[in-house]
Amino acid sequence: MTSDQLALFVRIAESGSLSRAALSLSLTQPSLSRQLRLLEDELGAALFYRNGRGLILTEAGEALLGRARAILSDLSYAAELISHLGSGVRNAVIGLPPTLSAVLTLPLTTALLSEFPGIRLRLIEGFTTSLVDKLSRGEADVAIMYRPRAADQFSAEPLFYERLCFVTAASKWQAKSEICFETLCRQPLVLPARPHALRVLLEEVANARHLRLDIQFEVDSFSSIVQFVESGIAGSVLPAASVARQIASHQIFALPIADPPVTRHIVLATSRNRPQASGLGKLIAAIKAQVHAVTAHPEGAPLLADAVGGVRAANLALAASSGG
Structure with missing residues (x-):
């Protein structure tokens, strides 16, 4: 046979x-x-x-x-x-969460195609649980994702961390620079269902302070969550970079969460349970370099934990346009 x-x-x-x-x-x-x-x-x-x-x-x-x-x-x-082996990377499947895809997909693809001529790239979007599954089954070579809870089966290199914001429709604009977590809990929210990592994180912060989130809608689609927010039906919690275009066009405004600040760590993950091609190390190094270049660039600043200036500037512009 x-x-x-x-x-x-x-x-x-x-x-x-x-x-x-x-x-x-x-x-x-x-x-x-x-x-x-x-x-x-x-x-x-x-x-x-x-x-x-x-x-x-x-x-x-x-x-x-x-x-x-x-x-x-x-x-x-x-x-x-x-x-x-010895011939560089020819094919690569890279996983990204939807909240980072809008910021990283284009610069990452452009940089990798330039550094690895002839490479066949496939970029897939997924929440952390989905990306973890794809890494485990060998359906993705590497993933840029939020640090998973059970990380024993992965090699996870820290990339950066981002500060989360309360996002809502521009029609509900408020003259504030931040929102405290207790006030956030009183806002009607649209969030993904468990076991989504964002939902788990927010509930842990709320439980530690004996608070309860007012979750009106459970939606597992990032684009649908953004539509809910734009329509004014409910607010949500997202990194500012994921809705940078809507913030800049005054469709959405964002308030960094304070007391306490809520942050998420982003890592570059590969599976420890599958053999790694020798050329993948070069690809990983190139991905790290490009991610750092994007997060260091002024347009990538909202990705960084303390870079809330871009959000505040957008909110001030919204205030001016609203006559506030």
Whole structure:
């Protein structure tokens, strides 16, 4: 049994027809049928039976299909890993949370394409729990994310930390420079549901002070949360950088949270449970350099914990435009 035979078997199973599989593989149907027969003879079992609509997997075929896919996936991963050795990075999947994607995606992609010509990049968005899962399963090579609670299975290098803000519609603007956490708890909020890391963090801060958040809506989509905020239905808690465009255009205003300030740590994470291609180290170094360049740039300043000046400046502009 060879990997080529397994690949042909998987294609036939997915096509449900010898003719469709042969067409997709640019093979003749007799040639493909012969390869299938050789595999069945070697295994001593029929893998398909025919009905009026095509080929149906037998019990033996069903059992083989899952294993064949896993074997082919492992072989592909091994080949990719070896191809990286000494030849730099050719493919990379990088995970980002939605709140950082708007700030980092473009400069990060531009910098990496410049430093690694020919690289195939795939950037995926996800909340921390989703990115942790993708790293664990090998579906992402590296992730820029909020520090996970259970970090034993990851290598997590600190990148920066960001101060969170209460964000609400510009129509609800208030002449304040900050909002204390107790006052925040009295505002109607739209937040993601547990176990989202932001929800857990805010509830921990509230519980430590014997307070309770007024959560009116649970929404797990970042873009939908922003729409709730813009409409004035409810406020939320977000890093200012994630809504920088809306702040600048006076659709949303943001108040840094105080007493206590609420911050989140952002890390660059890789899995400790999967082998790491040698070229990935160079990619990680390039990602770190670019993230630091963005956070050090004036336009990236809201990412930093103490850089609330940009938010205050936007709020002052909003006050001026409102006649306040």
